[in-house]
Amino acid sequence: MKRVLSIQDISCFGKCSQTVALPVISAMGVETVMLPTALLSTHTKFKNFTFKDLTEELIPITEHWKKEEIKFDAIYTGYLGSREEIEIARRIFDEFATKETLIFIDPVMGDNGVLYTGFDEEYARLNRDLCTKGTIIVPNITEACFMTGVPYKEEYDEKYIKELLAGLSEFCTGIAVLTGVSLSEGNTGIYGYDIKNDRYFNYQNDKVNASYHGTGDLFSSVTVGALMNGLSVEDAFKLAADHTALTIRETLKDIDSPWYGVDFEATFGKLIQALENAR
Ligand code: PXL
Numbered sequence: 001m002k003r004v005l006s007i008q009d010i011s012c013f014g015k016c017s018q019t020v021a022l023p024v025i026s027a028m029g030v031e032t033v034m035l036p037t038a039l040l041s042t043h044t045k046f047k048n049f050t051f052k053d054l055t056e057e058l059i060p061i062t063e064h065w066k067k068e069e070i071k072f073d074a075i076y077t078g079y080l081g082s083r084e085e086i087e088i089a090r091r092i093f094d095e096f097a098t099k100e101t102l103i104f105i106d107p108v109m110g111d112n113g114v115l116y117t118g119f120d121e122e123y124a125r126l127n128r129d130l131c132t133k134g135t136i137i138v139p140n141i142t143e144a145c146f147m148t149g150v151p152y153k154e155e156y157d158e159k160y161i162k163e164l165l166a167g168l169s170e171f172c173t174g175i176a177v178l179t180g181v182s183l184s185e186g187n188t189g190i191y192g193y194d195i196k197n198d199r200y201f202n203y204q205n206d207k208v209n210a211s212y213h214g215t216g217d218l219f220s221s222v223t224v225g226a227l228m229n230g231l232s233v234e235d236a237f238k239l240a241a242d243h244t245a246l247t248i249r250e251t252l253k254d255i256d257s258p259w260y261g262v263d264f265e266a267t268f269g270k271l272i273q274a275l276e277n278a279r
Contacts, residue, residue: 002228003031008078010036014043015261016214017079021221027268028225038081044117055084074102076224086126093133105134106220110142113152135174165193190237203238208248214261219244
């Protein structure tokens with residue numbers, strides 16, 4: 001069985017980061033090991049959330065794992081929470097990754113042209129440094145702008161997307177995939193650039209008119225799970241894009257559904273079916 005290390009926070013309530021990664025990747029038949037970077041009462045879209053930084057725990061935990069000779073097929077990073085944690089994630093890549101390890105970096109730090117609460121330009125610069133280590137990096141347009149210095153635009157065309165990908169390829173050596181890319185009215189999807197092979201790929205599906213927290217985490221988790229199941233990079237992203245859209249639609253159907261996250265628990269059956277079909 002493949003084993004993934006997921007490095008991101010635990011937001012106890014709110015359906016994001018580890019509370020999405022652990023169930024989703026596990027359900028896809030992949031052992032999922034958590035390294036929690038911080039413990040929050042809720043995600044940061046709520047007011048007055050508590051935040052306990054867990055930086056000082058990370059080194060002892062990983063030292064123990066080294067003694068136990070624990071190995072990972074993939075290391076997946078999401079919301080890290082502080083500059084030190086980015087530095088520690090970097091050390092973990094150096095200490096645990098081999099040539100075969102998939103390093104999947106979701107440089108979670110903002111959306112809609114702004115950084116999330118608690119992050120600044122320096123945090124973005126450190127994320128850019130971290131992304132130099134990634135096999136696959138998956139920033140959204142906002143995150144790509146903060147890492148490349150390209151100004152953020154709400155309205156854009158394919159040329160702008162390629163400009164962002166060119167900016168990312170100045171420091172990323174693997175595959176850069178922009179998420180939340182809408183190339184025509186009513187559509188959204190991904191646009192990737194495989195830097196080594198100088199090859200672009202993109203996938204668009206219907207845009208569901210709703211935005212929820214944690215959908216990026218669902219998307220990344222499904223992609224990581226699919227890659228660990230042997231899907232090609234393009235097929236893994238396609239599966240993740242379709243599944244995320246389906247889950248948002250399913251969430252909207254339920255009039256009691258929460259505002260703070262999607263009902264990913266309701267679509268596991270469909271995820272497993274789609275994975276079987278794609279294999
Ligand atoms: O879904 C990304 C995410 C993860 N963790 C925390 C967050 C967010 C987005 O805001 O606040 C704590």
